[in-house]
Amino acid sequence: MSVLKCISPIDGSVYAERPVMGVEEAASAVARTRKAQKDWARRPLDERIALVRAGVARLHEMNDEVVPELAWMMGRPVRYGGEFGGVNERATYMAEIAARALAPIEIENSAQFERRIVREPHGVVFVVAPWNYPYMTAINTVAPALIAGNTVVLKHATQTLLVGERMARAFREAGLPEDVFINLFLDHPGTEKLISAGSFNFINFTGSVGGGKAIERAAAGTFTGIGLELGGKDPGYVMEDADLDWAVDVLMDGAMFNAGQCCCGIERLYIARPLYDAFVEKAAAWVSSGLKLGNPLEQDTTIGPMANVRFAKEVRAQTQEAIASGARGLIDPKQFPADDGGAYLMPQVLVDVTHDMRVMRDESFGPVVGIMPVDSDEEALTLMNDCQFGLTASLWTNDAERAARIGAEIETGTVFMNRADYLDPALCWTGCKATGRGGSLSEIGFHNLTRPKSYHLRKKSA
Template sequence: MTQMIRCISPVDGEVYAERPALSISQAGDAVASATVAQLAWATRPLSERVALVKAGVEKLGEMNEQIVEELAWQMGRPVRYGGEFGGVKERAFHMAYIAAEALAPIEIERNSRSRRFIKRVPHGVVLVVAPWNYPYLTAINTVAPALIAGNAVLLKTASQTLLAGEHLVKAFTEAGIPADLFQNVFLTHDTTSRLIAARAFDFVNFTGSVSGGKAMEQAAAGTFTGLGLELGGKDPGYVMEDADLDKAVDTLIDGAMFNSGQCCCGIERIYVVASLFDRFVEKAVAIVSQYKLGNPLQQETTLGPMAHKRFADLVREQTAEAVQAGARALIDPALFPDQHDAYLMPQILVDVDHSMRVMREESFGPVVGIMKVKDDAEAIALMNDSDYGLTASLWTSDFDRAERIADQIETGTVFMNRCDYLDPALCWTGCKDTGRGGGLSAIGYHNLTRPKSYYMRSL
């Protein structure tokens, strides 16, 4: 009996879309056809691969109006924010722009008697497992450079955003990418694990939970399959006494609440120097109190439902536990009378500490704890007191001070006076339970290829 993969819409709790999962045999056929297509694709000139990938991105842009509405139904993001295409194009086009330099051979020696050089060659077939919170943005981080580098790609999107992979593949195929080269596959967790264990893929890039990353590692154990893992986060912000207070509040609170807090690098905890603490909290409460929670298909909605009721229930549990342990919730529930199921009001907590789950475990929802700190040393210790390490946001007018602090923070990226942004020119990476590997930038190409050395001489 064929297993169906279903998307339950957080808007109304009904089935929005469903697709049949591939059997292990069907999935194996997809891998086999991709393997054949990759051999021919890798021989095409780099300039052709770049042009076709860029054309595919432009085709995707033509679908944006439909995609934005579908995302609202599938995972709850309000239509007023316009979807993900701007970031998709920025990232893909940057990787296209740097491809020739990033993939260029490293010349050691070249003369009439000897040639020594290192090429970057594609892995072969790459599996991309994309999450539901930003299905297009997270997928394109690997899809674009993997194809440009000469790989074939199989894309598995989350059930919560079931339709995203279909649109991506349709756009790229219509642009001229060979159909077998880039395929959207509907796979169960078991089938995915079995394929990885059977060495079906030459590289796997996974974005998702820590438990999901562990499952990927367990499936790949003993296969020597390369893995790129971006997992959980608990990203901090630190506001120093010389910060621009208004900009710090606006940016950090937006970073905590945008997309109902469901951002990979969203702000989940904020540390504020004592002299600014009260004013920061007052301004933050004023901002959050103005949010409009409701149907994401309505233009006036600024905060849609979380992607699933169980995600909202986890945040409710963390918040209630914190309040029971002494935290104070500052946002009045009366301002958000329509919260139910996946619809969750935003919340700001003070009088929090690191004994509380809401300050240590990933929340991935519209709640943020704010703590008062006395100095840089205390802030650094608290920021590092986490199992995760994706990004941190520092607010100061002093570049040197920010860099000194940044050097001591255990994280993949440090921002100064901004947050919740992915710069495609920089390596997107993490440490600790956030994962391993790196995407985008020239380093992203290094992870999607392998070095191959050539030593040739004349006799």
Template sequence: MAQTVELISPVDGSVYLTRDVLSKEEGFAAAARAKAAQPAWDARPLEERIALVMRAAEIVGETTDRMALELAHQMGRPVRYGGEFGGFKERVDYMAKIASESLAPTMVEDSGAFRRMIKRVPWGTVLVIAPWNYPYMTAINTIAPALIAGNTVILKHAAQTLQVGERLAEAFHAAGVPEDVMQNLVLDHDTTGALIAERAVDFVNFTGSVGGGRAMEQAAAGTFLPVTTELGGKDPGYVRADADLDAAVDGLMDGAFFNAGQCCCGMERIYVHESLFDAFVEKAVAWVKAQVLGNPLDTETTIGPMANVRFAREVRAQISEALEAGAKAHIETMAADDGGAYLTPQIFTDVTHDMRVMRDESFGPVVGIMPVKDDEAAIALMNDCQFGLTAAIYTKDAEAAERLGDRLETGTVFLNRCDYLDPALCWTGCKDTGRGAGLSELGYQALTRPKSYHLKKA
């Protein structure tokens, strides 16, 4: 009997869908088909590959109502937010726009005697292991530029969002991308690891937990396969004394609680200059109390359930431990809180870095807020973390923010905003957040390898 995976909807705990898991033999056969299809795909003109990828994106955009509904069922995001097509399309459009220039050869010499240049050539088959929290946008970050650059793609989506992988494959195939060039596979951990360990693929892109990233690197050990990872985060925000208080509250609270706090670059800890601390906390508490926790299928709901009860369990554990250690909770339990996936968003003060809620990734609707006396104290606390994805600074002094940003151990520095992925900038991290370069021109460099040509003319 084939192994199956069940997708449990956070809406009501029911089984939303069931899918068969491919056997190891089937997984390797699919990878072989991808490798066989890659040369012909790469031989197609670049503009043709771009057009096919853009057409696939258009097809995805034809069903945004369905996207929003299916995302609510799969991972709990309220339908009022309308899915992910805006960011999805922004990323595809930008990567298509810069493809010709980014993938063009670097000419060193073209004389009567020599032609010397560096070309960018595809790795071959790119294995994309995508997460559930922004399942369309995180997947397309790699799928679109990988295909445009001439790679074939195998997508393994998270079990919580299996249907998203299917919808993406449907769109690419309907656009005219050959089925073996873009494959969506349901794989278990053993087969995924074996595909990497036995070099059945040529490049691995993984977004997920630190433990998952370690497993990818361990599987690739000794193979010399390139593995890029975007792992955990505990992203900080800093509100300086001269910040626009209302803008800081609105931006940081949205950054902390949108998507039930399940954002790669969500704000999980906030440091506020002591002169603004009391006012910031008062306004932040009012902001959270105005939110509506409830069924994501209800258009009045602003915060839905967490994607899975086990994810909520970890957040509840951090909350409980913080309370026991003396942290002050500011939000009373909401009516829709069921002790399971539906979790009251919470603000803590009187927190320290000895508490897991300020140290470990929460990936849920909870944030700790601490007062700081100056920039030096803020920098020390912001850097006191094993992760480094993004950091946000709220101030009217852009030059000061840049100077502070130079000292922060992070992949992206935001000024007066947070929780946004700009496709023109490299999406990257440091420390336990992993290593990689997504989107921007550097995204194309990651998904291709340099090949040098030293041609002596007769």
């Protein structure tokens, strides 16, 4: 029997393991969720909302266990207290807007005709969730999918093996009916077989470009709806009128938090030349004096190990290639003695970088950021768009009209002004280019988790 193993980045030990579910057994479990879906959808919306809220509340009650569990599984320091704040914010917002977002569109209600468009749940929604923010990324789809009347099958990343199990248990203990929300332990071949068999009505995947392509290939010909968020190489542009200290603090936090393992983390920076030298000096000082690399179970650790040695290896490779090609690293390795050449990776700030270097083009997903000076909005815009990804872009200026004008030309899903690395549940979380397609959260998130159904009811003959 195959076994899924979570290797802890803290010490390389096997932290958790679960047997891989066979395809036939998994198919039977999915069939039970399909059978449960009709009854779940018939429940009044208020009941579904109340049960989802109860599930989120029960999850919060587990937080004392969840926080160290996350540190062991993927390395985030316990000092940050887990993800419940974001989970609650997103689930609460989606619950609050559900009645409006799912309300029928009334075209006519006269003596002769009733015409309306309603939102129907897809049926069984399959959520394939990543390890970097394992609770928040999952809840983005789980909560609105359940509220809309779908049943949910969750498959979590092996690196955060216990998250899906814990989420499904929390919702079940909160009173969610049997088989409405289940977690499956699947390997990649088993996942692809279920998808290619048309087992699901909608699939939401968050992960790598390669993973997204595999999902699309497996679903080919099944006409299953798919939502994909496949990563980013998110830029920041600091204009000459920006608040320099504010920009440094937010952008460097956006680059380094969670060891840089954020889909919308800042990975490349373009600074108006008049501010460039000062920004670079302050950015290097921010990293050198403000971060401590170490064991994530210790309260004074601000940056833990990367989730897996192979992830750290890729970041090291990009950084070393850039330095070999003329870039300069501003952070002295002596300041981060905990860097062990494995999962524990020191943060780095690179200057003298160009777009010929992978560190400025390929997703790094680690604690490294390259900084370049620019001489105009046009140059910054060209460089920001010189990328295969399009998730978010962060603009720093006191001129909102200028930010909106530049934002209109950026190939991205979200434009921030004087903010970075944040997900606003009232806005659609979406991307373009190799970042993927579809959108979660906001009213549009509900629309993507349902289908339109039209009613044309003629009451009387002419």
